[in-house]
Amino acid sequence: DAKTTQPPSMDCAEGRAANLPCNHSTISGNEYVYWYRQIHSQGPQYIIHGLKNNETNEMASLIITEDRKSSTLILPHATLRDTAVYYCIASLSHNAGNMLTFGGGTRLMVKP
Amino acid sequence: DAGVTQSPTHLIKTRGQQVTLRCSPKSGHDTVSWYQQALGQGPQFIFQYYEEEERQRGNFPDRFSGHQFPNYSSELNVNALLLGDSALYLCASSLEAGVYGYTFGSGTRLTVV
Numbered sequence: 001d002a003k004t005t006q007p008p009s010m011d012c013a014e015g016r017a018a019n020l021p022c023n024h025s026t027i028s029g030n031e032y033v034y035w036y037r038q039i040h041s042q043g044p045q046y047i048i049h050g051l052k053n054n055e056t057n058e059m060a061s062l063i064i065t066e067d068r069k070s071s072t073l074i075l076p077h078a079t080l081r082d083t084a085v086y087y088c089i090a091s092l093s094h095n096a097g098n099m100l101t102f103g104g105g106t107r108l109m110v111k112p
Numbered sequence: 113d114a115g116v117t118q119s120p121t122h123l124i125k126t127r128g129q130q131v132t133l134r135c136s137p138k139s140g141h142d143t144v145s146w147y148q149q150a151l152g153q154g155p156q157f158i159f160q161y162y163e164e165e166e167r168q169r170g171n172f173p174d175r176f177s178g179h180q181f182p183n184y185s186s187e188l189n190v191n192a193l194l195l196g197d198s199a200l201y202l203c204a205s206s207l208e209a210g211v212y213g214y215t216f217g218s219g220t221r222l223t224v225v
Contacts, residue, residue: 049213085154087154099160104154
């Protein structure tokens with residue numbers, strides 16, 4: 001799996017968009033970018049994934065640069081419940097059979 | 113629809129003892145993975161079970177072993193416990209043929225004293 005680099009922490013005002021960056025400059029052509037988050041005292045929660053195109057679901061949007069060396073997870077209207085550690089993971093396959101390699105993640109603090 | 117269920121939620125053991133942690137996967141999922149998460153760090157992959165066999169293994173010693181049952185539930189066993197084994201142990205389930213992310217349980221907090 002390609003190594004990912006994320007800022008250790010970020011703050012965001014409640015109601016504003018939270019933009020979480022991730023660098024994955026060594027990502028290979030068939031590696032996906034996955035985002036998970038972990039709220040205190042819970043297990044990680046899948047958010048979104050993508051390969052080349054930008055993706056959006058009910059939780060977030062994922063913007064992947066054209067060269068695929070970086071991506072941004074966007075929470076459009078952050079709430080206090082979005083306070084969590086966010087993990088960006090580059091991995092070969094989204095299917096079962098492939099382990100997830102977690103880094104340190106970004107600790108997002110949403111403030112009132 | 114029940115998600116991943118892990119038991120117990122908390123456990124205290126003494127150095128040298130053995131421990132068994134249990135995991136029931138999300139309904140319909142057939143693959144179970146185990147992760148260890150030390151305080152302040154990201155989860156680290158221990159191993160994965162599919163069709164009752166260990167399919168992948170991370171960088172963990174043989175003291176860590178597991179089992180998957182025909183109903184897809186799984187156990188993680190750790191022998192000769194060390195203080196450094198104190199951590200949150202997470203179980204994640206998925207569908208072998210699926211295209212969606214892993215579903216994690218809330219974990220078992222193991223403290224070795």
